[in-house]
Amino acid sequence: MSVKSRSIAKQLILWLSGALFLFWLLAVGLGVSVMREEFGEIFDSSLQETAERLVPLVVDDLYLREDTTTPRKLTALRGSVPDEYLTYQVRDADGRVLMHSHNVTPDPYPAPLTPGFWEDESRRIFTVSAVSSSLFVQVADSLDHRQEAALEGMTALLMPILVLLPISIAAIWWIVRRALLPVDRLRAEIAMKDSGNLSPVELDDLPQEIQPISQSVNVLLQRLTSALEAERELTANSAHELRTPIAGARAQVEVLLEELPEGSAREHAKRADGALRRLAALNEKLLQLSRAEAGIGAGRETNDLVPIVDMMVDEFNRSGPLKGRIRYHRGTDDHLHWPADPDAFAIVLRNLIENAGLHGLGEAPIDVFVEDGQSVRVSNASPALSDAELSQLRQRFARGNDRAPGSGLGLAIADRLVTQMGASLVLSCRSRNGRDHVFHATVQFGEPAA
Structure with a gap:
């Protein structure tokens, strides 16, 4: 309620x-x-x-x-006088x-x-x-x-x-609004704070009555910043430290697969290799998540993001499980200028394409669209998804109803980085012919701030 x-x-x-x-x-x-x-x-x-x-x-x-x-x-001396x-x-x-x-x-x-x-x-x-x-x-x-x-x-x-009453009400409104202006400024400053903006509240001209609130908020933000930094460092350090032993274990398993003959032992080794691959993928996602939490999305200068899309599509089409499945749609003169970090945008696009490959239907092709100056869209055939399920996909470790492998972090990382870029990630699922459905993940860019 x-x-x-x-x-x-x-x-x-x-x-x-x-x-x-x-x-x-x-x-x-x-x-x-x-x-x-x-x-x-x-x-x-x-x-x-x-x-x-x-x-x-x-x-x-x-x-x-x-x-x-x-x-x-x-007799009256004057005529009729009413009063x-x-x-x-x-x-x-x-x-x-x-x-x-x-x-x-x-x-x-x-x-x-x-x-x-x-x-x-x-x-x-x-x-x-x-x-x-x-x-x-x-x-x-x-x-x-x-x-x-x-x-x-x-x-x-x-x-x-x-x-006088309307004039008094107007005067009271003006005086009250002016007196509460510092409260509104403090409220606006606090409302802007999230995990990506934990800078202290810097309002030096606050009245004495609400200065303790500002100071308490700053102390809380400082403690929260320290806790988040410790969490990010732990995640990043753990992921970095796990890279080497995971790579060594995979190498040993690959050598073992070459030496083992066909049989139950080889099947066990294959399952171990698959588990190590999933662990390596999860470790990579944790590294990306730590970078996203560090706020690398916003760029200091405007970049043309179309060459990055070209590079990522070419990389997936040349090798890997999605080889030859990506259909690229863009004009020869299309450009997408936006103040975004190139590495962060590459992480976003990689996650969207990998998500389409993992959760798409069968071997259906994946379409990548570039709309000049507006958006980048990744589409794939998909089971029907409700609005509630689409909203849930943005959460960490959230996955759809299918049994496809994945960490459940790809869309959460992409959404986080896109928000830092000042853009928006739009997820939708639409019917194509009354039976089949198409899942669209669109990075929508607006007019950049001056």
Whole structure:
């Protein structure tokens, strides 16, 4: 079960943006709460001041009137004004309305005739008494007015979020990406390390928090390099040391074969000779593997690889078990220029041709194609192979389902060297006529790096 990787930068951006948004909402909520309280004090002060200033004016006006039995409605000095929120009434001690503003009905307010503030669901009323509590002036303010003022204040605080939040997210993204840039560089450097690139991580400007990671990686790479070098030296030295005794044993067995008459002893000697031949071939592959692990594939200068193909095809066609079986296909003016080591490319081609000879069907011919500036392909008749089997052939000591002799190292060595050259080894098996299959091993070259 695969675990989906998470990005530190993405998490930081999301969490910081979310925290910023929540803190802003909290600040707006506290601001609105304070505004409502302050607005209430301001409106109450205005309400009280208006009522107290109306008292002397109302008393003088009422005492100048003769008829006080019907409520008097004051006429507005201006036309209809939609935003008039304050209304007032003048009532006597019995609760009758003696005078009221033009924007309120003559029905008395539900507020009691008690000096001070009173509030219901729609209005806040301030009552003040005059003339020994025989007259009462009541000034009312609409609560919708107060709610509207608080709502407009809250909207004024929330509106900047629509503009500032995207800008803040962009700023957070830029800051986080810039802060994590050393981490990305370290990740890229570590990702480049493999058995062919074990050079130390050289990043001197890393932050203090991740410098120990770089140092630990370098220590690990140094220990791994030492272990691989020891393994390569052991393989190469062992193979070199085995060459001489294997060659001497083969010579002794060949002399013995010449001296022994036909019989069981001679058959045993033949089997011993075959075993020594297989051991010599395996020893040769181990030498090639040690050279491949040493990274000899990449060349310092660009070479034309077509003459090497010519030489290898001619060598196999002149002698050995594949004599006369190789068909060579190339144009007279074909060239294949690539920065690859000639000896390494010769090892690759030798392994591909030997693999085709060992695992091909019967005595079927082997085709070698050179495509000008693009690829070298070795093809042979083969049993059907699935994609999984083709992928497995690149591994060391991996072999197909046939019983042909071989060490299982040829394609692994070729794949390793081709990768060092900056090219790719493409393995495929295709049907030729609905029954027979053809195995293709293609060294695919791309455009060389500048």
